[in-house]
Amino acid sequence: NYLVLGFVNGIACGFSIPISWTFGAKDYVEMRRYTANAVWLSVFFAAVLTVVTVAMTRSILVWTNTPDNIIDLADIYIRTIFIGIPFTLLYNMTSALMRALGDSKRPLYFLLVASFLNIGLDLLCIITFKMGVFGAAFATVFSQAVAGLGSLWYILKHYNELRWNKEESRLSRQHCVKLCGMGIPMGLQCSITAIGSVVLQGAVNGLGSDIVAAQTAGGKAAQFLSVPLESIGTAMTTYASQNMGAHDLNRVNKGVNTALGIGCVYSVASFLILRVLDKALIGLFLESSQTEIMANAQSFIFWNSVFYIPLAVLIIYRYTIQGLGYSSLAMFAGVAEMIARAMVGFLFVPLWGYFAACIANPVAWFFACFFLIPAYIVVFRKLKQEKARPHANL
Structure with a gap:
């Protein structure tokens, strides 16, 4: 699932980096050209990814040794999610675009709307209408569609500076190459990371459906409190790229240090919260009678949450490096x-x-940190030596 959706999210974030650079440099004509070409590329990627992934859903599940007793349900769920890829990309692209222009509040508002709508539709589709896993997937896709269309409506109504003319909207090889140079490595980074998860999942699937259920429930509960760390990282992409466009690298470094402090404090707080509420969160996904599965899920939460600090370090350095224009370098952290x-x-x-x-x-987080920390130091020193010259081909 994340093998594909991570790529979708990555290319959307990558496409926003040149837009953020030009916004920081106050070059609004180039900003509109990058925005228009990002739209054309998004339409292309949405169409190709939807067709390919829907056709290959069953094969992916077979390759990952999905247990026979759940493979049909997994096929229904994941195929439905893949059908909704255009809406996923629409939401991610519009959110990234608003953040690139310095507006981080509206993406949060639309995310909250989507989250609460998703929860409500989950209850309606699964409990009331008995739609099973299809209902859960439909709720996710519909919620993202509402958030994406709502974000698009807001941009069209309030962001006059993004209204391009006919000349600015033309497909440009130069702009598409720059956008793909940022977006594809970021997308591949997420997908490469997910490949390791797919291999791991295949091994875990061989331990039986009870272990799979424990890992799934524990992973969802742990992710509930790790998502804000991703938000800090996303903010650092925008922050770094805007200040890169404004040629102010000192602010980038100050932002990194501040983000690291926030991330470490949040990581400790999240660990303590999960120590108290882990069973309650797991109870959202499992029945209380499944005591052994719940105990295994708690173990998963503990061993993940106790290492949230290296996760925070990984996310902040990776997204900052991407915002500085070194998406290909950050991709190696995914490797x-x-x-x-x-x-x-x-x-x-x-x-x-x-x-x-x-x-x-x-283990994966530590491996990535061992690469990212020295990589950031090298990138920052290189840019300082170049006296923060603007990118010549923006």
Whole structure:
């Protein structure tokens, strides 16, 4: 699932970087040209990804050793999610565009609307209409469609500076190359990271459906409090790219240090919250009678949340490097994560069983940090030596 949706989110964030650069440099003509070409590219990627992924859903599930007793349900759920890729890309692109122009509040508002709508539709479709996994997937797609269309409406109504003329809206090879140079590496980074997760998931699937259920429930509960860390990272992409456009690298470094402080404090608070509320959160996905599965889910939450600080460090440095224009370099952090998760899946799950699955994410986070921290230092020093010259081909 994230193998594809992560790519969608990555290209949307990447497309917004040149837009943010030109906004920071106050070059509004180029900003509109980048925006128009980002729209054309988004339409292309949405069409291609939807057709390919819907056609390959069953094969992907077979490749990952999905247990026979859940493969049909997984097929229905994931195929429905893939059908909604155009809406997913619409929401991610409009949100990234608003953040690129310095508006981080509206994307949050539309995200909250989508989240509450998703919860309400989940209850309606699953409990009232008995639509099962299709209902859960439909609720997700419909909620993202509402958020995406709402964001688009807001942009068209309130962002007059983005209204391009006929000449600015033309497809430009130069602008498309720059956009793809930012977007595709960011998308691939997410997909490469997910490949390791797919390999790991294949190993975990071999441990049985109860273990899969525990890992899934624990992962969802842990993700509930790790998502804000991604928001900090996304903010750093915009912050770094705007200040890059304004040629103020010192502010970038100050922002990184501030974000690291916020991320560390939040990580500790999240760990403490999960120690108290883990069982309650797991109860949203499992029945209280499933005591062994719940205990395994709690173990997964513990071993992930106790290492939220390296996750925060990873996210902040990775997104900052991307905002500075080095998406390809940041992609190698995804390679490090992929190698770590695949290594755990191939070598340690057969030896240590479920415990190896619990520590796979932290191992991957440490691998990525070992690459990203020195990478950021090298990038920052290089840009300082160049005296923060603007990108010549913006």
